[in-house]
Amino acid sequence: MTILAFGRTGQVARALASHGVVNLDRAAADLSVPGACDAAIRAARPRAVINAAAWTDVDGAEDAEAAAMRINADAPGEMSRTCAELDLPFVHLSTDYVFDGSGTGPWRPDDPVAPLGAYGRSKLAGERAVTAAGGRHVVLRTSWVFSGTGRNFVTTMLRLGAERDRLSVVNDQVGGPTPAAAIADACGQIVAAMAEGAPSGIHHFAGSPDIDWAGFARAIFATAGVDCAVDGIAAADWPAKAPRPSNSRLDCSALADVFGIGRPDWRAALKNVVGKVSRR
Secondary structure: OOEEEEOOOHHHHHHHHOOOOEEEEEOOOOOOOHHHHHHHHHHHOOOOOEEEEOOOOOEEEEEEHHHHHEEEEHHHHHHHHHHHOOOOOOOEEHHHHHHHOOOOOEEEEOOOOOOOOOHHHHHHHHHHHHHOOOOOEEEEEEEEOOOOOOOOHHHHHHHHHHHOOOEEEEEEEOOOEEEEHHHHHHHHHHHHOOOOOOOEEEOOOOEEOOOHHHHHHHHHHHHHHHOOOEEEEEEEHHHOOOOOOOOOOOHHHHHHHHHHOOOOHHHHHHHHHHHHHHHO
């Protein structure tokens, strides 16, 4: 039996593919269709399930909250109930957007949640549905995911840096950039540990060290050898439909204590990602 992963084209889903999982795309399991996730799990007969599929359009969720809820809350709830019935370990990926981003300290898994927008509300509802199912589960909150594929901050900065000599980037939002490959590795380790009896719970996993977006952009350009200046600006000067957390720092110590998984150094991963992008 194998590991089943919902999602095929997302950053983490692509990284999971290298771990020998069976990835399901929308054609194989349409998360917007009730019953599709349950049927897919029962047909695959896996030894564990990972949900790496999500509605990730943060601004778009403000105008389509019901659709975001279906993908980010109802579908994971369905997955988790089926996994609970079949006694399968279930790993569900979530986000720092369940917090309001206040303060300057790192958020602990048991800190009060208060999402600022529709996307965060939908992801929080998904967490609660997974927990309520009562099966063997781990909710893994991550932040600032990047890789060399798809649309993410690193690929966007590399594209814009090649086109312009100066960019304005927000410098009052802080978090831990997290390599998609490291998340995939962590999911594999969690599944293996759950098979040996590791407890269910909510955990945080983010790259280290914490940095603001402007600083991250400068690191990207320095790593890639791109001559593009970065001007730091306030988030208020970069209007967006959905508010973003100012403080996305995550306390990942519980994950290290329970699963032995430490925070990855995003600087090392960034070198690999930039190298892969530049070779295309």
